[in-house]
Amino acid sequence: MEDAAEAQVDIKVSEEIIRHAMQQAVSAYIAQRRARVPYFIRKHFSLRGVLRLYRNGLGADLFKASFNLFWAWPRLLARLLSSIAASIGLRGLAACLSRIPTGFETNVQRELTWLIYTELLEVPFQDGKREAQHDALLEEILNQPEMTPLYRPYVEQLRERHGYAEFRTGLENNLREFYLTREAASDMAANTMTLAAGGLYFQQITPGALAISGVISQAIAYHLAVSNFFLGPTLGALYYHYFPPTPAASLTITIIVGIMVVLTLVASFAGIIVDPILAILGVHERRLQTFITHLEHVLMDQQDSSYRIYDHYYARVFDFIDYLILATSRLKL
16 A cells, blocks of 8 residues: 555656656757757758759649649638638538648648758658658657656666667667657647648749639730721720620630649749748748747647647656666566
8 A cells, every 4th residue: 555655656746747847848949949940941941942942843743733723712712701600600610611621732842841840840750751750859858857867767777788689679679669659740740730831831822813814815805806897906996995895715714724824833933032032031930930939839738729749748758757667677577
């Protein structure tokens, strides 16, 4: 009974120590991320950086950007309806409408996401065959002074036995499996990507192509009608000024497709010029700092959400210590 009571007290003490250490670690981690922002911008949003980044925009990105252009109107309508539904209390409908996808993720966006998570945030992340294992936040938690006494004795015992090949292989395999856990990265991505969407990507096209196409097709139809008027172009201009011709559907569709192709090409590579300018003006830095502020709220458990990254890391720290205890207990058998 006494042993059980002492164990319960130790667990409570450990919980308090870990939670305090996590608070300190998150503050230190966020400060480090903020300090990395200027270097990140210089590296990836300078002229040389964006040229390297936009090499990923060739090929399939042109088709993805074309679809995103067509998808802009339905997405805008869904956002509007979602806001209206939320304002009148239809939260279920608003939530469904807000989940409508924004379109295809382009290769440029995908590469930028990879760079943000692996170089700016330094958290475990997987993108296809690429994977990053470094977890700067977990390292910061374990490096807190009050955390060291909780796991150092077990680490020392394991270190004494590291020469046993069979034990060492098993330990490395288990630790590798532990550190390859991607739940934290998935949770972080799910929480923060919605916060960063639209703030970090500048290649999206505004839904004005249809209106522009209508004006151009009307002008072309007017000039064709005037030049072919049976009484001559002078009287034709006068006649069609009061009775404007209706452009053929085929002409309008051709103009729409042509303009969208041009806008797609421009939008796909406009960042080569725009991104360095935005970096000089400080726009990128402000947006990334805002992004990190949102991340801090999530990590500090200050944001309403159905799942908590804070609690997940808290559980991971306990799992880490439990694993060390289990490993050392096996040494004594």
